[in-house]
Amino acid sequence: MDLLQQNWGWVTANPWGFATFVVLAFGAGWGAANLFYRERIELLKARAGSPDQQSTKASAPRTFQYVANGRHGPNLLAATTHDAFVGQELSLRADIPDNETLHVVLHGPPHAYLSDTSGAWHYNVVGVTNWVMSKYQDNTSSPVQHFNAESGRAELQLIFARAGNVRVEVFESDSSSASWSKDIRVYDKG
Known part of the structure; x- marks a missing residue:
């Protein structure tokens, strides 16, 4: 938050540059998460999509x-x-x-x-x-x-x-x- 306050003048002067930076940072984070956690994400999607595959003790x-x-x-x-x-x-x-x-x-x-x-x-x-x-x-x-x-x-x-x-x-x-x-x-x- 301090970084944003310190650079508020640049953010207001360059709104499109700031928006580009935010999109690139979000994309890099999403890409890294997808690379490192793809398998886990697919498992979570499968569990969320089918109630009979819940990993709780009650569903065993x-x-x-x-x-x-x-x-x-x-x-x-x-x-x-x-x-x-x-x-x-x-x-x-x-x-x-x-x-x-x-x-x-x-x-x-x-x-x-x-x-x-x-x-x-x-x-x-x-x-x-x-x-x-x-x-x-x-x-x-x-x-x-x-x-x-x-x-x-x-x-x-x-x-x-x-x-x-x-x-x-x-x-x-x-x-x-x-x-x-x-x-x-x-x-x-x-």
């Missing part, structure tokens, strides 16, 4: 939730998903209550032919949210892979590469036995 789920569709397509963990196609994009999505964990095990179809792809499924490593995956194990009887997540939203894109039956076992809250399980039938595109 109290039970494990598996919505019908995720960001990448039908949710493999939803009660409504029982069929899929080779090459179809699916979500592996769960909303996990505070202080809880989720463990998902996929058991896939074994190789039927020598020309079968090496993996029964694959996932996109870009955009994985809150999942930690074990190494894919391609056993002779049935390939298997483990997926672990902690409190909050967990999601990834999963694509089946081989037709057959996939067994999904879900262990909620550090349970030693499956809380629930289901079979997904994967069909060829043709």
